[in-house]
Amino acid sequence: MTTLQHRRLSNDSLNDFVQPLDLEPFVFSGEHRLRIAENFRRIPSVEHRRLTAWDVEVGAARGTAFAWTPANARRVIGNAGLRRVVSDRAPTCLIGIHDEVDELLLRAATGYARPGSLPHWLSSLHHAARGLVIAEAMTWASVALDALRDIAEPWLVPETDAYYDVAAARTSLRGRRDVIVASSNQQRIVVRIRSGLPTKSSGTGLRSDLAIDGLARPDGAVAQRIVGLWPDAGLVMAVDGTEINVRAGVRSLVRAAVAQQRKSHREVA
Amino acid sequence: MLRSRLHDTRVTAPRQSMPMTMTPTKEFPRIAEILRGDPASRPPSDRHTAAGLRANLEDALYLVSHGRRRSSPLLISPQDLRATFTGVVRQQAPLGRLRGILVAEILRLIAVGFVITDPYLDAVAAWMSTRPHPESKLAFDQLEPDERARLATDVTAHSVVLLQHFGHLQSTWNPRSSVSIIQHLGGGDVIVRDRIDLVVGSSSSLHSSVALFDVITGPLDNSSELVLNYHALLETLRTGVVPLRVVALSTATGEVLRHDVTTSLLQQAATLVSESIARKWSKP
Known part of the structure; x- marks a missing residue:
């Protein structure tokens, strides 16, 4: 049976959830990877398929095409600002975020940003709209820092999300991760920060992120636990890296691919 | 030579002017200073009251629901609190609503x-980048040129008051703007929502340091106070820590409303939320 722990967000509850566990986490073997690839290959797709935990949570009900807004740019820029603070490259989140925005703008100015990318979009904005991007990122980083400040274990903000390309299945999986708590025995706990309220499918989404995080690693070792943090709601949920949870996560991803395929068939029809 | 030329060019002859008292312009209370207060006088963080408040709200909800579940959740927002107080749900005029939205964007920027x-122009550019709510966007697009000019004048005037009163916010206070709060009650039967214009300080510090700020483009009234108390209640439920103070500025009058958050203030807010739930629960 899959497990999902659920508590009110406080410094104590978060600290409890990120303590190292007496748990041998699941490891993806080569055989596991082959079977996963076979499952995805059975679901044909004309275009390259990109799946995230969000697709798992909303099923086929995904809305309009992606377009940058200050609200959806805040995670990338806010996390980058937070990373600078954690690594002592910036004294405050705001300075870290300003530095990050400057770096992104420099990338756009020197021609290293492709159309549609974050630097390209940022460079096209009115300066006040760019100010709002900074305000959004600042809110994201401050809320995260406030929640994570008192974690007893060492933690870091990863440079990128977890990506896994399923072999010969025209499918990429993206696992979101905002913070990695690396405990003393070198085991990892992944933390995701989410907006709004958790829904009935949030646990399923966490399991999918947990599975992708393991698949993205060359050794296939899954994190001991994934913790979902909903600061707006003051809630925290956790899923342990057991085999049952990881298998459930992979199954949800395959189901999401099926749902996407059916949706595209309906649209064509 | 130079002396005589200076003498010639003076309007008032030497020793003819009377002693004069310079009156500096009126000092506004700076919002940043009010939010911060005196760090030495901050009380220890209260991490115990939140559980009691939640229990009170759950008990009050049970008295209304008698354990019956709803097919769709009941939504409670600050507007419902105002309606509890005034007896009517006040609909803001489109121009007033747009003014409020744009001044809130200015606050986010200066924070x-x-x-x-x-x-x-800055407020409109910032607002447009957020992909605004279609209803508000339509109201903005349909403004006549004279209405738009009035909106521009209004936003500029209110922003000037805000800028004069706001002061400088240290980035170490971690300002969070347009902070959304959503709380479930009764196993999800009631969803209590809020959005606070600005939050500063940390809920993880040993001493209470979180301050909540709202900018109001109308005059302050009793309902403004209720909304501030509601903000304090929801922030307490969200973080489990009682905030230090709540502050509101009316950019229409320049008045500042400030309350240090106490248990009785939070209980008043919880009672009002319970009343709002009871009033809305019975409606089909």
Whole structure:
């Protein structure tokens, strides 16, 4: 049976959830990877398929095409600002975020940003709209820092999300991760920060992120636990890296691919 | 030679002017200073009251629901609190609503140290980048030129008051703007929502340091106070820590409303939320 722990967000509850566990986490073997690839290959797709935990949570009900807004740019820029603070490259989140925005703008100015990318979009904005991007990122980083400040274990903000390309299945999986708590025995706990309220499918989404995080690693070792943090709601949920949870996560991803395929068939029809 | 020329050019002859008292312009209370207060006098963080408040709300909800579940959740927002107080749900005029939205954008910008050059244009550019709510966007697009000019003047005037009163916010206070709060009650039967214009301070510090700020483009009234108390209640439920104080500024009058958050203030807010739930629960 899959497990999902659920508590009110406080410094104590978060600290409890990120303590190292007496748990041998699941490891993806080569055989596991082959079977996963076979499952995805059975679901044909004309275009390259990109799946995230969000697709798992909303099923086929995904809305309009992606377009940058200050609200959806805040995670990338806010996390980058937070990373600078954690690594002592910036004294405050705001300075870290300003530095990050400057770096992104420099990338756009020197021609290293492709159309549609974050630097390209940022460079096209009115300066006040760019100010709002900074305000959004600042809110994201401050809320995260406030929640994570008192974690007893060492933690870091990863440079990128977890990506896994399923072999010969025209499918990429993206696992979101905002913070990695690396405990003393070198085991990892992944933390995701989410907006709004958790829904009935949030646990399923966490399991999918947990599975992708393991698949993205060359050794296939899954994190001991994934913790979902909903600061707006003051809630925290956790899923342990057991085999049952990881298998459930992979199954949800395959189901999401099926749902996407059916949706595209309906649209064509 | 130089002395005589100076003498010639003076309007008032030497020793003819009377002693004069210089009166500096009226000092406004700076919001940043009010939010911060005196760090030495901050009380220890209260991490115990939240559980009691939640229990009170759950008990009050049970008295209304008698354990019956709803097919769709009941939504409670600050507007419902105002309606509990005044007896009617007040609908804001489109121009007033747009003014409020745009001034809130200005607050978000100045909270991160953005230098405002043209309040109206900056606010509109910032707002448009957020993909605004279609209803508000339509109201903005349908404004007549004279209405738009009035909106621009209004936003500029209110922004000037805000800028005069706000002061400088240290980035170490971690300002969070337009902070959304959503709380479930009764296993999800009731969803209590809120959005606070600005939050500063940390809920993880040993001493209470979180301050909540709202900018109001109308005059302050009793309902403004209720909404501030509601903000304090929801922040307490969200973080489990009682905030230090709540502050509101009316950009229409320049008045500032400030309350240090106490248990009785939070209980009043919880009672009002319970009343709002009871009033809305019985409606089909």
